[in-house]
Amino acid sequence: MSDSSDEEYLGTDWLPYSERSEWADVKPLPQDDGPNPVVAIAYSPKFREVFDYFRAIIASREKTWRALELTTDALRLNPANYTVWQYRRDILRELDANLKNELDYLTEVIGQNAKNYQVWHHRRVIVEMLNDASQELELTQNALDIDAKNYHAWQHRQWAIRTFNLYDDELPFVDRLICEDQRNNSAWNQRFFVLKHLGFTPEVIQRELVYTMNRIRIIKGNESAWNYLVGVLRQSEDGLLSSYPEVLEFSEELYNAGNRSPYLLAFLIDVYQEQALQDGANEQLARKVYTLCDDMATKHDVIRRKYWQYVAANLKSQLSSKSAK
Amino acid sequence: MSYHIDMEDAAANEPVLLSKHSKNLLRFLHLLPARMASHDNTRSTIVFFAVCGLDVLNALHLIPPQMRQDIINWIYGGLVVPRSNEKQCGGFMGCRAMVPQTDDAELQECVRAYQWGHLAMTYTSVAVLATLGDDLTRLDRKNIVAGVAAVQRPDGSFSACIDGSESDMRFVYCAATICHMLDYWGDVNKETMYQFIMRSLRYDYGFSQELEGEAHGGTTFCALAALELSGQLHRLDTCTVERLKRWLIFRQVDGFQGRPNKPVDTCYSFWIGASLRILNAFELTDYAKNREYIMTTQDKLVGGFAKWPQSTPDPFHTYLGLCGLAFTGEPGLSDVMPSLNISMAAYAHLKQLHESWRLKGDENTTGASPYSIATTPELLDAAMEQQMKMCDDSETSTSPLISAQ
Ligand SMILES: [Zn+2]
Numbered sequence: 001m002s003d004s005s006d007e008e009y010l011g012t013d014w015l016p017y018s019e020r021s022e023w024a025d026v027k028p029l030p031q032d033d034g035p036n037p038v039v040a041i042a043y044s045p046k047f048r049e050v051f052d053y054f055r056a057i058i059a060s061r062e063k064t065w066r067a068l069e070l071t072t073d074a075l076r077l078n079p080a081n082y083t084v085w086q087y088r089r090d091i092l093r094e095l096d097a098n099l100k101n102e103l104d105y106l107t108e109v110i111g112q113n114a115k116n117y118q119v120w121h122h123r124r125v126i127v128e129m130l131n132d133a134s135q136e137l138e139l140t141q142n143a144l145d146i147d148a149k150n151y152h153a154w155q156h157r158q159w160a161i162r163t164f165n166l167y168d169d170e171l172p173f174v175d176r177l178i179c180e181d182q183r184n185n186s187a188w189n190q191r192f193f194v195l196k197h198l199g200f201t202p203e204v205i206q207r208e209l210v211y212t213m214n215r216i217r218i219i220k221g222n223e224s225a226w227n228y229l230v231g232v233l234r235q236s237e238d239g240l241l242s243s244y245p246e247v248l249e250f251s252e253e254l255y256n257a258g259n260r261s262p263y264l265l266a267f268l269i270d271v272y273q274e275q276a277l278q279d280g281a282n283e284q285l286a287r288k289v290y291t292l293c294d295d296m297a298t299k300h301d302v303i304r305r306k307y308w309q310y311v312a313a314n315l316k317s318q319l320s321s322k323s324a325k
Numbered sequence: 326m327s328y329h330i331d332m333e334d335a336a337a338n339e340p341v342l343l344s345k346h347s348k349n350l351l352r353f354l355h356l357l358p359a360r361m362a363s364h365d366n367t368r369s370t371i372v373f374f375a376v377c378g379l380d381v382l383n384a385l386h387l388i389p390p391q392m393r394q395d396i397i398n399w400i401y402g403g404l405v406v407p408r409s410n411e412k413q414c415g416g417f418m419g420c421r422a423m424v425p426q427t428d429d430a431e432l433q434e435c436v437r438a439y440q441w442g443h444l445a446m447t448y449t450s451v452a453v454l455a456t457l458g459d460d461l462t463r464l465d466r467k468n469i470v471a472g473v474a475a476v477q478r479p480d481g482s483f484s485a486c487i488d489g490s491e492s493d494m495r496f497v498y499c500a501a502t503i504c505h506m507l508d509y510w511g512d513v514n515k516e517t518m519y520q521f522i523m524r525s526l527r528y529d530y531g532f533s534q535e536l537e538g539e540a541h542g543g544t545t546f547c548a549l550a551a552l553e554l555s556g557q558l559h560r561l562d563t564c565t566v567e568r569l570k571r572w573l574i575f576r577q578v579d580g581f582q583g584r585p586n587k588p589v590d591t592c593y594s595f596w597i598g599a600s601l602r603i604l605n606a607f608e609l610t611d612y613a614k615n616r617e618y619i620m621t622t623q624d625k626l627v628g629g630f631a632k633w634p635q636s637t638p639d640p641f642h643t644y645l646g647l648c649g650l651a652f653t654g655e656p657g658l659s660d661v662m663p664s665l666n667i668s669m670a671a672y673a674h675l676k677q678l679h680e681s682w683r684l685k686g687d688e689n690t691t692g693a694s695p696y697s698i699a700t701t702p703e704l705l706d707a708a709m710e711q712q713m714k715m716c717d718d719s720e721t722s723t724s725p726l727i728s729a730q
Binding site: 029030031032033034035036037038039040041042043044047051055058059060061077078079080081082083085086087089117120121124149151154155158183184185186189190192193196222223224227228230231232234235266303304305306307310314 | 614
């Protein structure tokens with residue numbers, strides 16, 4: 001929740017609507033907040049006036065160029081007002097306005113309000129109306145250059161890619177972002193999104209596993225990379241973590257070299273557990289899990305100690321119910 | 326005796342400044358400064374944070390009876406009831422920007438075309454009414470749920486309102502809260518809703534805002550709560566549930582983060598905490614560390630909680646911080662019903678209303694499913710007791726308040 005006001009943005013040479021001759025024919029309509037309003041906002045005179053005029057044009061169903069400009073002012077004062085955005089779209093349709101201009105306007109607004117739901121939604125609708133998404137990759141790239149984890153920008157980018165089939169150049173873009181910041185979880189997610197579309201064939205899986213293991217070699221305690229590794233393994237035909245033995249080898253190597261990243265240990269726990277359950281109560285593998293869980297709980301991941309105790313207990317009960325059968 | 330004071334002990338002993346938080350939240354019910362004008366459209370969510378926050382603080386009595394009535398009346402003032410020949414836009418508005426002060430019937434008629442209920446505002450409005458003990462008799466439940474069904478998309482997701490809104494997991498959640506609180510699902514399609522939720526489950530086993538977006542703590546809460554409220558949580562298989570727990574448990578750093586490799590933020594003590602409560606796994610977290618972090622974001626001067634230490638507190642993080650603390654059993658705070666994000670007392674009141682609607686054979690409830698959420702009898706008893714006390718307090722006020730997010 002942030003307090004943002006674009007009061008200043010409207011400039012010092014602001015002329016009130018009541019003093020504009022071209023608006024002399026409009027009678028402003030005040031808001032009816034009821035007799036004893038709560039959470040009443042002490043609107044600035046400017047805010048109050050702009051919305052009084054906005055209500056007036058809605059009430060007279062006016063859809064003109066000056067009405068469009070009025071919505072621009074209203075949205076600068078409150079870009080979260082979804083009704084103003086909706087009315088703006090109704091005006092644009094009525095005027096059969098050049099929507100390219102609207103895209104330019106939105107590029108500017110998004111530059112200032114990159115985390116506003118309504119702005120991004122408006123952008124989506126206009127792009128749909130134009131049936132032209134040629135600017136969307138650049139637009140979202142600019143937003144991601146400022147904040148590489150901006151959820152709105154990623155959502156819009158995915159939508160554009162999915163709707164207009166823009167997958168072709170996405171992998172290099174994602175790769176660049178992962179190189180810049182290997183901990184960028186949004187970029188890893190986008191990588192999964194692209195490859196899922198292209199198809200997780202055995203070759204793709206193999207390549208992605210190598211790619212990810214190389215990343216993990218650089219930063220071993222990176223949860224994003226480990227999650228991606230597991231996610232890709234589960235795309236294999238049998239969905240097992242042990243289906244590509246080189247990953248287990250790689251992990252055991254890291255472990256034997258002394259690495260104790262909780263994500264590495266969690267992965268080993270998962271693989272051994274999976275194998276223990278498959279192998280029909282393999283005691284040796286189960287003991288490995290218990291030892292690792294105990295190490296996590298007491299040394300490497302103490303904040304999750306109750307969880308690791310739970311994981312061990314869970315396996316124990318699963319195995320005993322198995323052997324009971 | 327040692328003079329050495331351990332930093333952790335200091336944080337562990339840090340008291341929650343209950344009365345300061347109450348005063349802080351109360352202030353937001355009064356006049357807000359001009360700089361908050363960008364929150365104009367979501368005024369009812371501010372009421373929600375303030376009222377529900379006071380409830381969790383056991384401080385609803387600080388709202389004078391007249392003001393309590395004013396809140397209820399103001400909330401009802403945002404109710405949109407479509408006529409039979411109009412679009413199904415029933416529900417609550419969060420503000421009055423589209424309500425003009427005029428006697429001119431024609432002008433009113435034109436503006437009316439832009440008055441729509443908004444799912445998030447309907448959710449928070451009904452939750453506030455329930456929290457204040459209103460009996461919801463001024464609502465046409467069927468009409469409101471028709472409005473919910475009208476904004477469901479073919480893919481099962483929901484928009485916020487009939488026109489001009491994105492659709493995503495937030496509104497799936499709001500739709501589920503509304504139907505659950507009104508004990509009526511009408512034409513809402515639970516099956517496609519379930520399909521949409523499951524299509525948004527990611528490879529790391531968090532849920533995204535929509536489809537293949539990044540898994541996120543807030544949207545994971547929305548997804549799980551919607552499943553619980555619609556009685557569909559049991560459809561998750563054991564394996565999925567265990568992986569969900571893993572993703573959620575791994576969000577704890579000291580407090581909780583919303584996504585891997587993102588900074589910790591007070592509000593995730595609620596989003597992640599509530600998700601784990603829904604999965605019955607919250608006790609696997611580290612309560613002390615969680616509390617310690619939340620306490621570093623407490624504003625000792627003016628009350629309230631912020632997202633980060635040394636940041637400005639706001640009602641959103643204040644309320645969710647309090648809920649996060651309530652989950653760890655903080656003394657002085659009421660327990661919170663995780664999936665509705667209201668107090669157990671308010672939830673008990675809702676259940677009482679459901680019971681009375683059913684006894685009356687209210688036509689609205691025909692075909693409704695039985696309660697799907699288990700609360701321990703002791704919890705409910707305690708909650709009821711508290712509710713009764715609250716009703717006593719409010720007896721001096723005028724009407725429809727007394728009977729019993
Ligand atoms: Zn937050």
